[in-house]
Amino acid sequence: MTELQRFQYDVVVIGAGGAGLRAAIEARMAGKKTAIISKSLFGKAHTVMAEGGAAAAMGNVNSNDNWQVHFRDTMRGGKFLNHFRMAELHAKEAPERIWELETYGALFDRTADGKISQRNFGGHEYPRLAHVGDRTGLELIRTLQQKIVSLQQEDFAATGDYEANLRVFHETTITELLLTDGKIAGAFGYVRESGEFLLFETPAVVLATGGIGKSYKVTSNSWEYTGDGHALALRAGATLVNMEFLQFHPTGMVWPPSVKGILVTESVRGDGGILKNSEGKRFMFDYVPDVFREKYAETPEEADRWYKDADNNRRPPELLPRDEVARAINSEVKAGRGTKAGGVYLDIASRLPAEEIRKRLPSMYHQFKELADVDITAEPMEVGPTCHYVMGGVEVDPDSTQSRVPGLFAAGEVSGGMHGSNRLGGNSLSDLLVFGKRAGEHAAAYADSNGPSTVAQSDVDAAIAGALAPFTNDGENPYALQHELQLVMNDLVGIIRTEAELAEAITRLAAIRERVSRVQATGGRRYNPGWHLALDLRNMLVVSECTAMAALERKESRGGHTREDHPEMAAEWRKVNLICGLDGEKVTLNPQPLPPLPPELLNLFEKSELKKYMTAQELEGHGG
Amino acid sequence: MASKRQFRVWRGDENGGDLQDFAVEVNEGEVVLDIVHRLQATETPDLAVRWNCKAGKCGSCSMEINGMPKLACMTRMSSFAEDETITITPLRTFPVMRDLVTDVSFNYEKARETPSFAPPAGVAPGDYRMQQVDVERSQEFRKCIECFLCQNTCHVVRDHEENKEAFSGPRFFIRAAELDMHPLDAKTDRKEYAQAEQGLGFCNITKCCTEVCPEHIKITDNAIIPMKERVVDRRYDPIVWLGSKIFRRTS
Amino acid sequence: MTNTATQPPRPRAAIAAKTLRTDRWWLAPLLTVLGLGAWVTYATVRVFLQNNYWVEKYHYLTPFYSPCVSKGCDPHAAHFGQFLPDSPLIPYAALSLPFLLLFRLTCYYYRKAYYRSFWMSPPACAVPDGHKTYGGETRFPLIFQNAHRYAFYAAVVISLINTWDAFLAHEKADGAFGFGLGNVVLWVNVIMLWAYTASCHSCRHIVGGRLKHFSKHPVRYKLWGWVSVLNGKHMQLAWITLATLAITDFYVMAVAAGWINDLRFVG
């Protein structure tokens, strides 16, 4: 029998990114014995990569900003497919969550009067992103990490044990959630270093595992993003929403090939960078869609004036929401006006003095200098779209973040609904904080009235057998199979989609499914990346199937889902969420009506604007 | 543009190991981590390596390349000669787990021993006011990605295991400096703490930490030496003492 | 996170080679040994020669003999009195030299340089240091490195004296104004000495580094900014001043000994 370590916790948080850490802090402060589990080392979760900033309507730079404006921007960005309540809570609570970070020791860039400075970003009407140069994610995660350490120090002072109430299990991967009587009862996983198995018995699990981008070949995401949380939720009986919506960030590096996909922060454009095609034309003026026409400049002169005087000029079209910019770049390249490496030019060198660029965009400067040998203060960058963020995720109750499974909570990128069909830049970091806190709070409250939990031995045995299966399989090498999966998703379920390609993708994924179940790991259990990947693969697969099926089903183009064969946005489809579930081994897809906006929120918009998105019948509730 | 190049990779665990030779294909623009990945995908699927972002942002992929502590994802193959054999080994200062992965818990323990930020009493969230010039010094230190290359390179612990107990290392000197320079931190004895508990005195300012820091943080010039000077202030400086008597200024 | 502090240390990777560095890491320490060694030899010889330190005609005094306070000094060169006994074992500038030595010995840059090169602690990064145990600057005698602040104050005083010497060198023996190549050499040396002294880490700390709120002290913040720029060049200045000191001394010696004639611009 394989040995197994058992732990009892009140709350187990899976994921040590922004959402997970914030949830854990909240649960611990509510007096709950809390565990944090993370695949990578503590402090290295994907959140460190976030660059641009965290959106919160603090109004420090432009005092016209407030939660209503932020709410409106978020809904517009998501093309009104967002769960209104999540967008509302997010806009209202984000400032408090940011201010709180300062009490943990965060040091954001400042305004002249000593407040937190805020920067412009695509889709945000006012400068709204709290930031630290272009390393905001690092600041966020380090701050939360250090807050956790400070809570551990308090526990140490009180009990002599740093880990009495809050313990981090890093380099540990959860492979199964275990249920008893239809409720969460535990989580099972392995320690990367030793290959040993762990069982956490707990009534409440918070999923904060981030995204799924590693299913794509060209992505800004790291190896962690294999959709584990999405898959764990599915297997536990929860549902996913909006899985067809993936955000392709318009500006990823395209050269050299080995770094293709690595992100070039949107701050480059927020700080004045412009996009040009190989003919030297600033092409974004040709791509402003009707719904945004009134808000964006029509000439370069007006666009340039906006940086100085935002109140009297309209925004440059480079700052359109990401889906629009990504599609525009895609079209330019397809039309033969791209660079040799298949991108377009992003030029900041001719827009700001070299010193200023190095000061505002230090990591970008280094990234290009060191990886591509390009000096961005002297030459333009070459950029193209890269898979960046999944809007879809676990379907949760907005206030409590609880999924359909009692005791299973989800926050951060792994949850769905908040961003609708497209996320605005900067709205993720604030999302992590707002809903991370809520998840921690409600998980703690749930643990009060449930638990302690016990898990059936047979379930544990099954989990162990599943985890060890790759060692006894006789199938292929996981790396090759992963590569194949990435190609299918990249080529057939990419930025522009068609019915035929999606159907083909589904067939090919079915074939891959067959092979995934037989994939083989060689070597031993100790720190064996081949084995780890073999286990991750089935998660990537089931999530990819959800995405492909939902993309085939949704016959319109909206946000992060573009159908060449259905290029229009359809008001009827706006009322529908596609819900992905699991029935045994089989992925299921069901339409579900979107909750309608209550009048007080509806009235925050002009009727003329809503008409572009909604049916006449829906607008009956509108006051004006 | 692809060509085969020679590599020597350390494989093994706490029971021993050795440098193994490989000839691996190298393409234009690749970094050392790409080569390690190619090895995983071909000859050695179980080759252990720690990495995450592959963009120099997370500080996971620290290892020693031709004997120099570096991030594998930021070390370009073009920085070596075509015919050069490239040796890849795990960090030396920390216990080895397997192959290129080491146990860096030393650093997490030291982090836990370093006193945290002390929020100012009576300032509500949202009321924090700080000037940019006052946060800039600390911001430099907050660029740290915790790659622990500095910790690994510092001879105080690299060459003297026995000092690990008493010495926190450069990463935590910059943490102490960061908080001491934080405009609103309420704790006043960070310098004394650095001297007495973190082992600041062990550092002989030979600057290897600064040399290897991938974030180009001026660890020695901007953190360690200023902290040493702050200790001197408190203890020995006659003019500072006189000045504080005359002007009665708080800094 | 497991707690390893209580258990015996787990083994590190067993890598046979002491260092796998393939570059010429030994070059920098070697050059340092050669450079410092040569300079110290020259300076020692010169300090005990007790001649050719003063050009009476043009009032040039080498910095190695300033201030000249021994009873053995040429009275014209002694601007600050003569009170030290005349002995071949006591340098004429025995008042300043120990402090100058202390200033440089405790200088943060020189410490790096000689710890690496002479003491091999460590000779280069990721190259093992040559010692069984290591206590750094925690104990006697190296804990006295912290006295650098005092040495800095002394160095400021000595730099003032050198500046005064450079001024006096414009008055020739006959009382008239003079200006020759020797004056240029003296001034370059003095300016470099000031740059080196001002770029000192202690100086950077005193002028502003010790403040918590720059925004409340705008003038000191400016000063700190300037000193920080110089401080970034501290290593270069350390070597440049070694060179200017030796060159100045050699020039004065050469003129005093009559090996060369001073090139005169005025007088």
Ligand SMILES: Cc1cc2nc3c(=O)[nH]c(=O)nc-3n(C[C@H](O)[C@H](O)[C@H](O)COP(=O)(O)OP(=O)(O)OC[C@H]3O[C@@H](n4cnc5c(N)ncnc54)[C@H](O)[C@@H]3O)c2cc1C
């Ligand atoms: C390059 C880049 C730049 C970005 N810039 C911005 C920006 O400027 N502004 C913004 O708002 N957003 C930005 N984003 C998006 C944002 O960073 C992410 O959406 C966000 O950080 C996700 O955080 P999270 O807490 O949900 O998860 P993550 O930070 O991704 O953390 C996931 C955690 O879950 C753990 N985990 C996963 N699976 C398992 C498992 N099976 N068992 C145990 N642990 C597991 C991982 O180890 C990790 O600790 C950016 C994203 C990228 C890639």
Ligand code: SF4
């Ligand atoms: S300068 Fe000090 S802390 Fe940095 S490597 Fe050298 S001895 Fe270690």
Ligand code: SF4
């Ligand atoms: S200070 Fe630099 S070298 Fe040290 S851990 Fe931080 S980033 Fe790495």
Ligand code: FES
């Ligand atoms: S993988 Fe993140 S720093 Fe190299």
Ligand code: FES
């Ligand atoms: S003189 Fe070098 S640091 Fe003071």
